[in-house]
Amino acid sequence: MFHDRSRYQSSRGYQLAPFRFSPLDGSRYIATNDVGEYVVLPREELVEFISHALPPDREAYKSLKSRHFMFDEYSRVALELLALKYRTRAEQLASFTGLHIFVVTLRCDHSCPYCQVSRQAEGRLDFDMSQEHADQALNFMFRSPSPALKIEFQGGEPLLHFERIRYIVERAKALNQVHGRDLQFVIASNLSRLTDEVLAFCREHGVLLSTSLDGPEALHNAQRPVRGGDSHQRTIDAIRRARQTLGPDAVSALMTTTQASLERVEDIIDEYVRQGFHGIFLRNVSPYGFAVRQRASRQYGVEAWVEFYKRGLAHILRINEQGYPLQEEFTAILLQKLFSPRGSTYVDLQSPSGIGIGALVYNYDGAVYASDEGRMLAEMGDFSFRLGHLSRDSYESIMTSETLLTHLSDTMPEGAPMCGDCAFLPYCGADPVFHQATLGDAVGHKAFSAFCKKQMGVLRHLIGLLEDDSRARDILLGWR
Amino acid sequence: MTTKEPEAPPPFIFRDGAIQTVLDLRVYRLTAIQKSAYRFAERCTAVLGSPEADRLPVRFVFGPTIIEQDALETARLFFQELLDQELREQVGDETRALRALIIAQAFSRTDLIRQD
Numbered sequence: 154m155f156h157d158r159s160r161y162q163s164s165r166g167y168q169l170a171p172f173r174f175s176p177l178d179g180s181r182y183i184a185t186n187d188v189g190e191y192v193v194l195p196r197e198e199l200v201e202f203i204s205h206a207l208p209p210d211r212e213a214y215k216s217l218k219s220r221h222f223m224f225d226e227y228s229r230v231a232l233e234l235l236a237l238k239y240r241t242r243a244e245q246l247a248s249f250t251g252l253h254i255f256v257v258t259l260r261c262d263h264s265c266p267y268c269q270v271s272r273q274a275e276g277r278l279d280f281d282m283s284q285e286h287a288d289q290a291l292n293f294m295f296r297s298p299s300p301a302l303k304i305e306f307q308g309g310e311p312l313l314h315f316e317r318i319r320y321i322v323e324r325a326k327a328l329n330q331v332h333g334r335d336l337q338f339v340i341a342s343n344l345s346r347l348t349d350e351v352l353a354f355c356r357e358h359g360v361l362l363s364t365s366l367d368g369p370e371a372l373h374n375a376q377r378p379v380r381g382g383d384s385h386q387r388t389i390d391a392i393r394r395a396r397q398t399l400g401p402d403a404v405s406a407l408m409t410t411t412q413a414s415l416e417r418v419e420d421i422i423d424e425y426v427r428q429g430f431h432g433i434f435l436r437n438v439s440p441y442g443f444a445v446r447q448r449a450s451r452q453y454g455v456e457a458w459v460e461f462y463k464r465g466l467a468h469i470l471r472i473n474e475q476g477y478p479l480q481e482e483f484t485a486i487l488l489q490k491l492f493s494p495r496g497s498t499y500v501d502l503q504s505p506s507g508i509g510i511g512a513l514v515y516n517y518d519g520a521v522y523a524s525d526e527g528r529m530l531a532e533m534g535d536f537s538f539r540l541g542h543l544s545r546d547s548y549e550s551i552m553t554s555e556t557l558l559t560h561l562s563d564t565m566p567e568g569a570p571m572c573g574d575c576a577f578l579p580y581c582g583a584d585p586v587f588h589q590a591t592l593g594d595a596v597g598h599k600a601f602s603a604f605c606k607k608q609m610g611v612l613r614h615l616i617g618l619l620e621d622d623s624r625a626r627d628i629l630l631g632w633r
Numbered sequence: 634m635t636t637k638e639p640e641a642p643p644p645f646i647f648r649d650g651a652i653q654t655v656l657d658l659r660v661y662r663l664t665a666i667q668k669s670a671y672r673f674a675e676r677c678t679a680v681l682g683s684p685e686a687d688r689l690p691v692r693f694v695f696g697p698t699i700i701e702q703d704a705l706e707t708a709r710l711f712f713q714e715l716l717d718q719e720l721r722e723q724v725g726d727e728t729r730a731l732r733a734l735i736i737a738q739a740f741s742r743t744d745l746i747r748q749d
Binding site: 169170171172173174176187199200203233237240243571598600601 | 668671672673674675717718720721723724727728729731732734735736738739740741
């Protein structure tokens with residue numbers, strides 16, 4: 154039962170609109186609302202505001218009013234605007250599952266100690282995806298309502314099973330004659346098997362490449378062992394050839410932070426610049442697969458990674474000031490969430506979580522998982538995020554399965570203890586697989602959550618920069 | 634005629650790995666206390682006792698490696714957090730119905746709201 158809007162008008166000068174607040178630093182608070190607007194103000198002003206004692210001529214009053222933290226007698230359309238903005242941010246939920254990950258093989262030629270997918274040896278052909286499962290996965294994918302479908306080939310090393318990639322791309326394009334979706338293809342590869350045949354195929358079908366580059370040669374080779382010990386050289390050569398054939402922006406790269414990387418963030422970033430990249434994703438190691446068995450995920454704490462990130466971001470900003478455009482991709486995602494009316498579609502930072510509705514994973518063995526990390530967890534014996542099997546379950550039964558719906562309902566941070574009160578909620582997510590792996594349940598007690606500490610550390614630093622450093626702000630706003 | 638000075642809260646005393654205090658429920662709502670205790674779970678366990686009249690006994694229990702100075706600082710920060718939680722309760726009381734209205738308005742022209 155809803156009341157007439159006159160009931161909500163305040164007799165105390167202004168009416169508070171729903172908002173959350175959290176400490177930003179030692180003296181200031183950040184207040185955010187449900188549509189992602191934010192205001193930074195000292196605690197005294199926050200208390201004045203909540204007590205209906207903030208004078209209208211104060212700068213904070215104007216900021217809070219213009220960003221819909223309050224209504225006064227002159228706010229005529231604020232409620233409708235807030236509702237419209239809320240709807241805009243939620244709209245993308247209706248066209249769910251844009252990312253479809255095909256694990257065409259679990260075999261790999263590298264033996265990285267931080268491998269999170271529990272790769273298999275090159276000769277183990279029983280870890281390849283069959284054509285039957287590929288066909289079933291494609292039929293499954295085209296049931297998704299998303300107008301844009303991205304097929305990402307993962308491994309192991311997917312190029313070890315290139316014939317399956319070829320089949321899936323050609324078949325997807327043929328099926329798309331009927332479905333008419335916006336199709337995109339990406340191969341996530343170490344590029345060691347990037348032959349001229351593969352390159353010609355990628356050019357013909359507009360396939361993009363995503364690779365791993367962990368930094369300068371010695372660091373990269375130490376972290377990514379391969380027979381011959383020349384992973385870095387192979388990757389760099391392949392990047393150069395791919396750019397020549399596919400264009401300068403056809404290859405992106407990711408790095409993984411290890412204990413050895415922690416002191417070398419500037420070197421790592423400089424290597425990306427040396428190789429002509431204009432983007433770098435500073436990424437912490439995740440607690441799955443060999444990373445757990447070989448303790449790579451426990452070598453450093455989240456606080457150390459946040460310091461690594463801060464130093465890295467400072468270095469990247471300096472490089473931009475010197476005239477070379479380079480953006481940190483995780484920061485760019487957060488900036489989108491901070492400033493874009495639609496937020497961001499990044500799977501790991503959604504409410505509800507992007508599992509199943511942001512991404513689906515078709516594993517080499519026909520199993521369907523709610524996320525890439527979900528299948529990594531399964532290789533460790535925890536099948537919490539396995540939704541079903543392509544040969545046995547229908548699209549309807551998987552997408553309405555108790556497993557998926559329960560996880561989705563559990564992963565709306567608005568209802569989670571601590572998250573419900575947190576000012577950073579509009580820019581955050583839930584990451585149920587991480588919490589399942591580290592705390593034993595998908596929601597997780599956030600006081601103990603490394604995910605929460607990382608998000609808060611990064612967001613506090615980023616918003617502090619936006620507020621206090623005008624040169625950094627100018628650069629950062631160009632990344633959105 | 635003399636006026637009685639308001640009773641000052643006792644200073645924190647760290648003893649046997651814990652700090653004992655009493656909270657006035659006229660000042661802090663129970664929900665605010667519970668939320669603060671949850672948020673501080675990594676630093677200490679706040680054991681809430683049975684309320685008597687308006688007074689709630691609370692015992693902050695620390696891990697075995699804690700030093701007194703850190704324990705006292707944690708107790709101080711707990712009281713700061715309590716003030717924030719109280720403010721949040723205040724905002725929640727005032728805006729809860731409005732948030733429901735905004736969300737209802739946002740989805741009013743979708744199938745998400747049952748029409749019957």
